[in-house]
Amino acid sequence: MKKRLIIVTIIASTTGVILILLASYLEIFFPAKNAFYIGVFGDAILSIIKGLGIALITSALINALKYFAENAETLIRNDFISILKNEELRSIKSRIDHALYFRGRNYDEDNFYTFYEKEISSLLDSYYYKSYKTFIDCEFSTYYIKKTIRKQLEMINAGKKSCTTKIPFEASLQKVNGFDMNDLYQIKKFTIDSKDYTQEINEKLTICDNSNNSTDEYCINASTSYEVAFEHRCQIDMIIETIVPIDDTHFSNKVTVPCKEYSITFKLNNPLYKLSWYSFGFSGNHKDKLLYEIPLKDALEIGFKEWILPGDGVLIAINKKV
Structure with missing residues (x-):
């Protein structure tokens, strides 16, 4: 955006100067009370040319000053970002990310955030699970x-x-x-x-x-x-x-794409057994904040309150009561 503004400013200013010089030259070449005087109509045309030149120079300077003086809120409110190309948007985002997360820190360009930001960006252009519900009856x-x-x-x-x-x-x-x-x-x-x-x-x-x-x-x-x-x-x-052997007591389930609402209901139908479970993946490691558990009669419901990522899921084990 900055490069484009500089080019436009230079072109507009140069064109404005040329128009003003052209009008001044014509005034000298066709002065009043001269045999070549082009009359009132000619004077009006010269004034218009000179006015256009001044307008171009003024608008170019004003736009340049606005670009460097306006704050981010004003630029966004005036739909500044809608005219930017993808490369320019990525450049701005990269600078904002650096200012937010890496200012004053010793991080390489190939850092943890950059890697996962690219991975997550690729997921945004695909599909996701709005809901993923599993019901198991034993x-x-x-x-x-x-x-x-x-x-x-x-x-x-x-x-x-x-x-x-x-x-x-x-x-x-x-x-x-x-x-x-x-x-x-x-x-x-x-x-x-x-x-x-x-x-x-x-x-x-x-x-x-x-x-x-x-x-x-x-x-x-x-x-x-x-x-x-x-x-x-x-x-x-x-x-x-x-159908599994009686000693095959584990069941695991995970998502392969981002998921907004995940839940699994596991029903035993046998009072001699009980359930235990374990969550895994990135979201699973934050189970105190994200997971919920609802004990039911001879059953259990587990779910995540927020978005979960690919690889997140739960492992459920069937245990015989002592």
Whole structure:
């Protein structure tokens, strides 16, 4: 902006001086009471030329003085920033950030704030979860736990263009005696904006037994995804049933994009067990301020009061009462 103002000021001032000199020269060349005198009409034209020159010089000086004299509030109120280019806005922001956070401090240019400012800026041009709600209902048997997991997601596209993302369905499971591996992970419902895609997602679902190639107890891998494109807003509703051994007592859940309203309700339906939980991620480390817990009959609801970041979530454990 400063460079542009200097260029405009120089051009306007130079043009003004040229017009004044031109008018003065013409007055000398066509003086009154001379054979070449151009008359009253000519005098009026010369006056207009001289006036334009003076006006250009004056306006250029006034604009330059206003630029250096006006405070930030006046510039913003007069919509100063709307005429700036992106490069100029970034330059101003960088200087403001430095004045706010790094004045008088020994920080490199490649600092913690700069790194995360770039990361967060990239998130602003994508989508976020306006709400992310999870409901888990447990059914206990002698040797296994059946979990019915329902997730209701509301996604908002914050960017200017249509948004495309993939909804993942993934789980690593243990074998359970008496059950085929295809029974361990089942997608019972999948809708996008109330339109049913349950059959399509089940046709894409793959469940593999990797026990021959791995010593990991969690050798059953279920995975697929569904690509979703939306302009402004999208609602996802899914229900998944899993079967795990009775000693597989942990459940974790985290978000992959910024989320405004996050909650998880875990229902045991068994008085012999209780729940404990742990939050993780950046927001999880501020649980005293951001997290809330609502004990329910044989259940527990946990949620975040404010925005959470990608990687934030909770880990829930099922414990047998002593």
